[in-house]
Amino acid sequence: AQTVTQSQPEMSVQEAETVTLSCTYDTSESNYYLFWYKQPPSRQMILVIRQEAYKQQNATENRFSVNFQKAAKSFSLKISDSQLGDTAMYFCAFLSNFGNEKLTFGTGTRLTIIP
Amino acid sequence: DAGVIQSPRHEVTEMGQEVTLRCKPISGHDYLFWYRQTMMRGLELLIYFNNNVPIDDSGMPEDRFSAKMPNASFSTLKIQPSEPRDSAVYFCASSFHRSNTEAFFGQGTRLTVV
Numbered sequence: 473a474q475t476v477t478q479s480q481p482e483m484s485v486q487e488a489e490t491v492t493l494s495c496t497y498d499t500s501e502s503n504y505y506l507f508w509y510k511q512p513p514s515r516q517m518i519l520v521i522r523q524e525a526y527k528q529q530n531a532t533e534n535r536f537s538v539n540f541q542k543a544a545k546s547f548s549l550k551i552s553d554s555q556l557g558d559t560a561m562y563f564c565a566f567l568s569n570f571g572n573e574k575l576t577f578g579t580g581t582r583l584t585i586i587p
Numbered sequence: 588d589a590g591v592i593q594s595p596r597h598e599v600t601e602m603g604q605e606v607t608l609r610c611k612p613i614s615g616h617d618y619l620f621w622y623r624q625t626m627m628r629g630l631e632l633l634i635y636f637n638n639n640v641p642i643d644d645s646g647m648p649e650d651r652f653s654a655k656m657p658n659a660s661f662s663t664l665k666i667q668p669s670e671p672r673d674s675a676v677y678f679c680a681s682s683f684h685r686s687n688t689e690a691f692f693g694q695g696t697r698l699t700v701v
Contacts, residue, residue, distance in 0.1 A: 517678065517692035563630065573618060574643065575690060577630040 478578035495564030593693035612681030
């Protein structure tokens, strides 16, 4: 079974700074998908960014980018020029490519952006 | 599309009562998921459907929980009888075809069993 580990329960940074959230996972598969979801106080789960394991290039979405290290099974999220609206819980998630539709989530990192 | 719609947003019920949570997925999506979120256990997948058929219900905690999807636009999650330990936020999500596409989540139902 796959596991996803987020070792940082809480983080805080000053507005406009860059912050990196860590995520590691464990799997025996070679092809899979990785996601970062954001959960603001409104409770809605929102997809931030996705990475397909067979793609070597790191995914980017505006101020959000990932550092995907397949051999190390590491998938960190970098938020540049952080904004107050980035304050939220961030969840890393794993999805197998072999017909199992289960998203396995990490325990989350609570990120606070300080004005 | 209005997104995944869940109702109610909040539910408070007494122990032993039946609780029904409702979900309307995004039109055209053929996968529907029910998740439960608690402080202790984080986000757990309870069950998911493909084309209205339950595919994997191994996450359903016990027989008190049941889920149905009578048609492509509606699903229910029922707890009978409810217990205080069922208190959690329950999310419904839907996605289209293969899951390399985004799973869209509803805003969740916060259930409190007293």
